Amino acid sequence: MLELEFTVNGSPRKIESEARLTLLEILRETFMLTGAKEACGVGECGNCMVLIDGVATPSCLVLAGDAGGTAIETIEGLASDGELDPVQRAFVDAGAFQCGFCTPGMVMTAKAFLRDNPDPEPEAVKQALSGVLCRCGTYSRIMRAIDQLTGRGI
Amino acid sequence: MTTNVGRSVPRVDGYEKVTGAHVYGVDIQIAGMLHGAVVRSPHAHARIVSIDTAAAAQAPGVEVIVTGRDFPFLFGGACQDQPYLAIDRVRYIGEPVVAIAARTEAEAQEAVDLVTVEYEELPAVFDMMEALDENAPLVHPDMDTYVKGGHVIVPHTNINTLWTFQCGDVEAGFAEADHIFEHEFSAHAISPAALEPHVSVAKYDPVTGGYTLWLPTDRPFQMRGELTSSLGVTSDKVRIIVTGVGGSFGGKNTLISETISVALARHSGGRPVRVEFTREEDLVASTTRVPAVMRLKTGVTNDGMLTARTAEIVWDSGAYTANTPGVAIRGSSTIVGPYRVPNVSIESRQVYTNRAITGSYRGYGTTQVTWACESQMDIMAAELGIDPVSFRLRNAYEEGDPYINEQIMHGVGLHESLKRSAEEIGWGEVDRAPAPHLRRGKGIATMIKPTATPTSSNAVIKVEHDGRVTVLVAAPEIGAGQSTVLAQMAADSIGVPLDSIVIPGTDTAFTPFNGPVASSRTTYHVGNAIMLAGAEVREKILRAAGEIMELEPVSLDLMDGVIYHDGERITTVADMLGSFGFLDGYSITAEARYSPKGSPLLKAPGPYEWMSSIFWMFATHAVEVEVDIETGQVRVVKVAAAQDVGRAIHPLGCEQQIEGGVMMGISNGLFEQYKGSGGKIANSSFADYKLATMPDLPEIVPIIVESEHSEAPYGAKGVGEPGAAPTAAAIANALYDAVGIRLMDTPLTAESIREAIEALAEEQASEAGRSQ
Ligand code: FES
Ligand code: FES
Numbered sequence: 001m002l003e004l005e006f007t008v009n010g011s012p013r014k015i016e017s018e019a020r021l022t023l024l025e026i027l028r029e030t031f032m033l034t035g036a037k038e039a040c041g042v043g044e045c046g047n048c049m050v051l052i053d054g055v056a057t058p059s060c061l062v063l064a065g066d067a068g069g070t071a072i073e074t075i076e077g078l079a080s081d082g083e084l085d086p087v088q089r090a091f092v093d094a095g096a097f098q099c100g101f102c103t104p105g106m107v108m109t110a111k112a113f114l115r116d117n118p119d120p121e122p123e124a125v126k127q128a129l130s131g132v133l134c135r136c137g138t139y140s141r142i143m144r145a146i147d148q149l150t151g152r153g154i
Numbered sequence: 155m156t157t158n159v160g161r162s163v164p165r166v167d168g169y170e171k172v173t174g175a176h177v178y179g180v181d182i183q184i185a186g187m188l189h190g191a192v193v194r195s196p197h198a199h200a201r202i203v204s205i206d207t208a209a210a211a212q213a214p215g216v217e218v219i220v221t222g223r224d225f226p227f228l229f230g231g232a233c234q235d236q237p238y239l240a241i242d243r244v245r246y247i248g249e250p251v252v253a254i255a256a257r258t259e260a261e262a263q264e265a266v267d268l269v270t271v272e273y274e275e276l277p278a279v280f281d282m283m284e285a286l287d288e289n290a291p292l293v294h295p296d297m298d299t300y301v302k303g304g305h306v307i308v309p310h311t312n313i314n315t316l317w318t319f320q321c322g323d324v325e326a327g328f329a330e331a332d333h334i335f336e337h338e339f340s341a342h343a344i345s346p347a348a349l350e351p352h353v354s355v356a357k358y359d360p361v362t363g364g365y366t367l368w369l370p371t372d373r374p375f376q377m378r379g380e381l382t383s384s385l386g387v388t389s390d391k392v393r394i395i396v397t398g399v400g401g402s403f404g405g406k407n408t409l410i411s412e413t414i415s416v417a418l419a420r421h422s423g424g425r426p427v428r429v430e431f432t433r434e435e436d437l438v439a440s441t442t443r444v445p446a447v448m449r450l451k452t453g454v455t456n457d458g459m460l461t462a463r464t465a466e467i468v469w470d471s472g473a474y475t476a477n478t479p480g481v482a483i484r485g486s487s488t489i490v491g492p493y494r495v496p497n498v499s500i501e502s503r504q505v506y507t508n509r510a511i512t513g514s515y516r517g518y519g520t521t522q523v524t525w526a527c528e529s530q531m532d533i534m535a536a537e538l539g540i541d542p543v544s545f546r547l548r549n550a551y552e553e554g555d556p557y558i559n560e561q562i563m564h565g566v567g568l569h570e571s572l573k574r575s576a577e578e579i580g581w582g583e584v585d586r587a588p589a590p591h592l593r594r595g596k597g598i599a600t601m602i603k604p605t606a607t608p609t610s611s612n613a614v615i616k617v618e619h620d621g622r623v624t625v626l627v628a629a630p631e632i633g634a635g636q637s638t639v640l641a642q643m644a645a646d647s648i649g650v651p652l653d654s655i656v657i658p659g660t661d662t663a664f665t666p667f668n669g670p671v672a673s674s675r676t677t678y679h680v681g682n683a684i685m686l687a688g689a690e691v692r693e694k695i696l697r698a699a700g701e702i703m704e705l706e707p708v709s710l711d712l713m714d715g716v717i718y719h720d721g722e723r724i725t726t727v728a729d730m731l732g733s734f735g736f737l738d739g740y741s742i743t744a745e746a747r748y749s750p751k752g753s754p755l756l757k758a759p760g761p762y763e764w765m766s767s768i769f770w771m772f773a774t775h776a777v778e779v780e781v782d783i784e785t786g787q788v789r790v791v792k793v794a795a796a797q798d799v800g801r802a803i804h805p806l807g808c809e810q811q812i813e814g815g816v817m818m819g820i821s822n823g824l825f826e827q828y829k830g831s832g833g834k835i836a837n838s839s840f841a842d843y844k845l846a847t848m849p850d851l852p853e854i855v856p857i858i859v860e861s862e863h864s865e866a867p868y869g870a871k872g873v874g875e876p877g878a879a880p881t882a883a884a885i886a887n888a889l890y891d892a893v894g895i896r897l898m899d900t901p902l903t904a905e906s907i908r909e910a911i912e913a914l915a916e917e918q919a920s921e922a923g924r925s926q
Contacts, residue, residue: 029183032183033174034174034177034180034181035173035175036174037178038180039351039400039433040433040839040840041432041433042841045349045840047349074174075172075173076173078173079173084169084172084173088172091168092164092165092168092172093164095162095806095807095809095810097168097171097172097633098401098635098810098814099348099349099350099400099401100171100172100176100398100400101348101350101401102349103171103172103174104174126851127849129848130847130849131847132848133349133845133847134349135348135349135401135818135845136814137813137814137815137816137818137821137846138813138814138817139817139846139847139850140813140817140851140854141810141813143848
């Protein structure tokens with residue numbers, strides 16, 4: 001058993017965890033933060049993306065021990081008091097989801113990218129989001145959502 | 155009055171989806187839940203000699219072990235040929251043999267490795283054409299003993315579905331033709347690959363003998379039917395509570411993980427059992443699109459009129475039937491495309507092989523036949539020297555044309571879809587060689603799809619004391635926006651605000667029957683049921699208002715939840731019903747059933763009236779592609795995708811479906827391909843089974859075509875399936891335009907394109923040599 005301390009969506013957390021558990025498992029099963037999704041478990045779909053110290057990271061690839069001491073942001077921490085984050089708002093307005101399974105991973109990846117690149121070129125957006133699969137094929141609408149945020153759209 | 159219909163209102167599932175709050179099948183956690191894992195067959199065809207589970211039973215955390223002998227039931231939507239767990243024999247690599255439930259998923263997986271199964275291998279058949287050979291090993295020697303639906307089987311062969319169709323006189327049709335073209339095409343297996351893997355939680359109640367399941371599906375009542383009929387229990391003994399659905403695309407409509415969770419739950423002493431497939435299991439041991447080999451012979455006159463077609467189609471169902479007879483028959487019946495062909499003969503044979511199971515996939519057989527039909531249309535157009543768009547327009551259905559079964563076509567926006575997509579892509583103008591190694595071309599393909607007919611839908615509407623309106627329909631939101639569109643139609647048909655509408659999820663214990671959320675049927679069928687029940691609720695509200703206020707109902711009106719008397723606002727539904735207080739209460743309810751059965755629109759003389767569809771869908775994709783002639787890599791530059799939706803209830807939702815369909819069509823057509831041999835799938839992860847990603851996104855222009863349909867709710871037809879069907883053929887036709895190559899088999903891989911370019915160059919060089 002490992003003793004772990006980190007912050008999750010701004011709140012300090014202290015837990016005991018088996019060393020073999022991944023951050024994704026801890027988030028989903030210990031904290032019941034089920035927004036991050038597992039669609040592959042091996043780093044190939046991006047549906048489990050969370051931000052670790054501000055960096056979009058597939059949480060299925062992070063062992064619990066390696067998450068110690070970090071600040072973790074998940075989709076559940078983005079809206080405050082029922083008020084959607086601008087990225088979430090843009091996804092709703094642009095219709096950038098269908099089944100929504102990839103949406104938490106997509107939104108978190110977009111969030112981290114836009115923090116660092118407020119006015120990106122479309123090709124850079126495409127590259128930044130290339131690690132998140134969307135089987136519903138909403139890529140065109142996700143691009144529109146990002147365009148709205150960066151002022152290129154509408 | 156339509157205040158919501160026709161507007162892109164915010165999707166009702168938006169907030170919960172962008173905040174991660176939407177509860178999918180994978181998110182269900184129940185106290186005391188066990189986790190299941192599966193021992194799978196390493197052989198494509200073998201007899202099970204013995205199973206030793208002693209070591210696994212001793213492993214840490216293991217609570218339940220079940221084999222086929224312990225739970226000896228057969229299931230299957232179309233034919234009960236499939237065991238929950240293999241009984242004495244395995245028929246494909248990956249078939250479940252032993253199920254294990256443990257306290258954690260990891261413990262269950264570890265115990266899987268401790269089971270020893272001894273097999274005796276049997277001769278296997280992997281190729282659908284070889285499966286037709288009279289000396290081929292039989293995958294199901296006892297085929298004729300199974301409980302099955304109405305489709306025709308051929309006992310003592312591998313043919314599990316035989317279907318034929320004739321109209322007109324094909325010999326006479328070919329005699330009339332100036333040219334006869336014969337080609338063979340094939341369409342490959344595709345994984346639905348919903349990002350939410352197959353998952354279910356099952357709980358058995360040892361007192362009542364009933365099962366409760368939590369699972370993502372688009373077909374709750376049909377799945378309940380598969381369970382009750384295979385287990386021999388009554389409907390109250392299987393309750394399905396549908397969770398959020400993280401994509402289906404046809405994949406989540408038959409029992410997959412459910413057979414395992416149910417078998418384990420039956421033996422777990424009442425503890426719930428959760429089974430979630432790994433991505434590997436999902437890719438190799440769920441279902442795929444049904445691969446097909448299609449031989450077309452088509453007669454055409456010099457001026458480009460189609461006179462006759464024969465089609466011979468072979469479909470591969472894999473080791474079990476699942477719901478493939480419907481796919482094969484539906485697909486085969488549309489291989490004529492959306493064209494007037496007076497003389498047609500179709501023979502469709504579907505065979506068992508020792509491969510992974512196949513099943514329904516977005517388009518239900520029409521993606522395969524569209525590939526063949528639309529590729530051949532282009533080949534013929536080129537040979538005849540007729541422009542591909544004008545060749546299609548000459549033969550394309552128009553309002554009032556007879557379909558091949560002589561149903562009179564109604565609601566046909568096909569010509570408009572062809573013309574507008576061609577116009578948008580800039581048909582006829584191409585910048586051929588933007589760089590020395592790049593070539594560009596344009597191509598077009600169109601498609602036709604019926605909806606499953608007749609199928610029915612029910613709706614129950616209940617107005618609560620505070621004006622909230624509960625709409626009970628078994629129409630799970632699978633991502634296509636069903637819940638929003640149905641809420642819009644409910645609100646407008648009653649006359650209440652959109653945000654007063656509540657559509658709780660589906661629970662077969664309470665929700666009335668509905669056919670599947672499939673075949674693009676939901677908006678039309680459930681919408682019609684909602685409109686009928688909505689009109690009745692509206693009338694009852696006005697009648698109640700008349701009684702309560704002592705006014706003539708005819709002088710009353712209801713708009714946006716407000717009741718008017720002779721144009722004056724007098725109260726609201728909430729105030730009126732709320733005044734009855736806590737114990738006296740007042741709810742207003744209505745129920746309705748919609749079925750197109752008996753509609754004059756379905757009339758067709760002769761034996762094929764069952765082929766009539768209550769509405770027809772049409773979609774055309776016009777594409778521009780850029781091919782790298784050195785590597786064979788294709789980049790789709792632009793897609794103009796026009797689709798006849800009847801009337802758009804939610805225009806943005808229609809555009810989402812069209813654009814998503816294009817992306818899926820590109821992914822299916824260019825990238826996705828199973829590899830391996832001997833029934834073994836070698837690529838079992840997203841690293842090897844490549845889906846389209848964001849950088850593959852072309853410019854997509856969705857074009858909504860609206861056609862009139864007299865029985866559609868607010869004029870709306872279906873929109874979900876057609877979007878992915880014409881893309882592969884349109885790309886292939888654009889490749890021909892770009893570099894002169896013609897591919898007969900999907901997928902259009904860079905390798906196959908490069909080889910075709912090289913072969914064409916060699917051919918041209920040798921022809922040049924000969925002519926010197
Ligand atoms: S689940 Fe983590 S990348 Fe797929
Ligand atoms: S919205 Fe369904 S996978 Fe992206």
